[in-house]
Amino acid sequence: MKGQSKMAVVMASLLVGVASGTLAGVAHAQAQDMSAGDIIVTAQKREQNVQDVPLSVQVLGEAQLQANxxxxxxxxxxxSPSLSIRPAENPASANVAIRGVGTLAFSPGVEPSVAVILDDVALAFQSRAFxxxxxxxxxxxxxxxxTxxxxxxxxxGLINIVSKAPTKTLTASVRGMITTDDEQQIGAVLSGPLTDTLxxxxxxxxxxxxxxxxxxxxxxxxxxxxxxxxxxxxRWNPTAELQADLAIDYADGRTxxxxxxxxxxxxxxxxxxPAFTQDVFAPGITVDKDNTDVSIDFPTGNTYNDFAQSLRLSYDTGGPTIMSITAHDRYKSHDWFDSDDSAISSFQNFQYGHFDSEQFSQELRLISPGKDRFRYTLGAYYSNVDIGRDFYRGPLFSNxxxxxxxxSDLIAGFGQLEYDPLPxxxxxxxxxxxxxKIDYVFTDLAASRVYAGRSSDSFGTYKLGIKQDVARDMNLYLTYATGHKGQAYDISSGFNQARADAGPVNPEKSDSLELGFRSQLLDRKVTLNVTVFNSNFRDFQTQAVENLADGTQNFRLTNVGKVRIRGLEMETSIRPVAGLTINGSLTYLDAKFKEFAGAACYVNQTAAQGCVGTPPxxxxxxxxxxISPKWKLAGNIDYAQPLGQGPLELVAQGAVTWQSKVVPLDQNPRTIQPEYAMVNIALGLxxxxxxxxxxxxxxxxxxxHYRYLINDVSNRYGTTAIQGYVPRDFHRYGGIRLSYSY
Incomplete structure (x- = not known):
């Protein structure tokens, strides 16, 4: 950072922290009734006040999403300081991590460590969420x-996305955005009743x-x-007890x-x-840490479309509620990549491929009333997922x-019980x-070989906990939970008989001990939450990158022996006066490999630097x-002030985020992402x-200027060569947002 800018960012961060009464806090949803301080969530598959949920859960509402x-x-x-997302050229290769844990893998059948739920439906193919x-x-x-x-x-962990429901009165809205760097956005919503029940x-x-x-x-x-x-x-409500929600979503995009x-x-x-010098493979490019120019003849990109349908039925029996959720989704994408990173007409190597994912799921739930002394959520779940992937790379190298x-075919039964022995x-x-049950078929078209295999796995997980109210709007909880991520076949370039004989990569198992404090003070104008945790992962699944002597890379899925994560999350939200909301959050994370003796070396790593053995x-x-910065904080301010006695309000928003450096998986000192901060402001009527x-x-x-991912490709150029991906907000930009509703 430049000196003055860095000082301004730090001051802005401190102002958010001081105003919040702490350098931490959950950014609570503005869509709910903040006058009562209640945020309703469905984190435990039933509607609850977020302060009563014995989980470390953060709720992000419309105002905070807009401010950031x-x-x-x-x-x-x-x-969300505990959440890290690393995009990729192909969304299927993106990585989502919570508390430093997420699955990075190019194999299409490897499920994530972080689940994404959209309107009660689990997304089997995570890239659909992007x-x-x-x-x-x-x-x-x-x-x-x-789990x-x-x-x-x-x-x-998981990310639960809840879209807006139909309204009881006819409403319509339009919105638009235009920016100084040529982005345009337009949207519209129409909602209301069609009949008395629909x-x-x-x-x-x-x-x-x-x-x-x-x-x-x-x-x-x-x-x-x-x-x-x-x-x-x-949404159909033929009676007071029965509700049916039919959802149909479609998306089509290009990146x-x-x-x-x-x-x-x-x-x-x-x-x-020797003929391909910098003037040839990167003509006209000034290489420095701020460079955003490239010279390529096969631009990297991705096109995708998704068509999803779900039917949610809910019937209140007067006692428990019976719920059924049926869902189907079809996601397709096509990706392409210039693997020679140049525009040299006589030297062209490229890659392209397709993803095709289809998912069907059925879930049944039995949910007891939320006010009973004994409460339960019981359910059964079935899913069937089929994923197809074809891939070509060549013709000059790394063919x-x-x-x-x-x-994948899965069936499960689950339940959670809560009992109040004392008030x-x-x-x-x-x-x-x-x-x-999982299966695969891999056809190596170049070698005219076909490999196939299947496997099955049965497993159980559990959760135990206690929550104790210590005062009005104040409680403590202690939970212990286990997790499980299924076995997977390593389907990617480099698949051979040895991988076929090895069978699937072992399942990933986790356990976590969590202690939380939840409080609301001063007539619920102040929310302060603190969570400490210690988690352990065994057979953690991750992608290892092997850098070969010819400058190509081979990717293999592997199990890490043990991983340990511990840390602290502090959360606050303050509404000191009418119209002003201050939110902030802070995460301290200590995420380490406890056992990982067979990791791939980074590019040009020497024996003196720890790269030894055969293979190295x-x-x-x-x-x-x-993807585990040790420190990360976020804060935002939302303020609305009436202008005199008239019909207008002045609106001001501000947001700041900061994170410490991020060390890559292979510990390459040349690809460490330095610490950075980001400040956004908005003002309007x-x-x-x-x-x-x-x-x-x-x-x-x-x-x-920051990079969300840095690559070391020195083995392709005979000297130091580092590339950095460019985020959307790499440069400062401004714009105008407009909205109108009735």
């Missing part, structure tokens, strides 16, 4: 193992951002996105990505060819040509038992995990009844 410029899934890590977040009521981030209630893809809601959203990286080979702008999405709901050089040594040549299918004391016990390996035991609003905003106020 959150438009798509990638942006969520800015507002779209826009329009028409969202709230987002709940549940930290720690959630007992949510299944095998939640061994590290309501609807439909929303559409379109966004077009050309990008913030120049391709000097053709003069075009890259690193952008374009997408269209629509959410549609019907481009770049990884410009940010460091390049003298006398660099591309893949050992690959294959297609593969992965299948203010709650005992908690839950369990889940699952059986899963390094011991990462005791080292920091991937709206009507007192909030029917219209005009906001001007500036994102990345102090123009802080």
């Amino acid at each position: 410029a959150v438009q798509d899934f990638n942006d969520l890590s800015r507002v 779209t826009d977040l329009s028409d969202i009521e709230r987002i709940e981030v549940l930290r720690g193992p959630q 007992t209630l949510y299944g095998k893809s939640a061994s590290a 309501g609807f809601r439909t929303s559409v959203n379109y966004d077009d951002f050309k990008g913030n990286s120049r391709n000097l080979a053709d003069g075009k702008t890259l690193n952008g996105r374009r997408y269209f999405s629509t959410r549609n709901k019907l 481009t990505a770049t990884r410009p050089f940010i460091e390049l040594g003298d006398n660099a040549i591309l893949r050992g060819n 690959a040509n294959w297609d593969a299918t992965n299948g 203010g004391t709650t005992l908690i016990a839950g369990g889940r038992y699952s059986r899963e 390996r390094q011991d990462l035991s005791g080292k920091a995990m991937l 709206r009507s007192a009844d909030k029917s219209w609003q005009v906001m001007g905003f500036i994102n990345n106020l102090f123009d802080q």
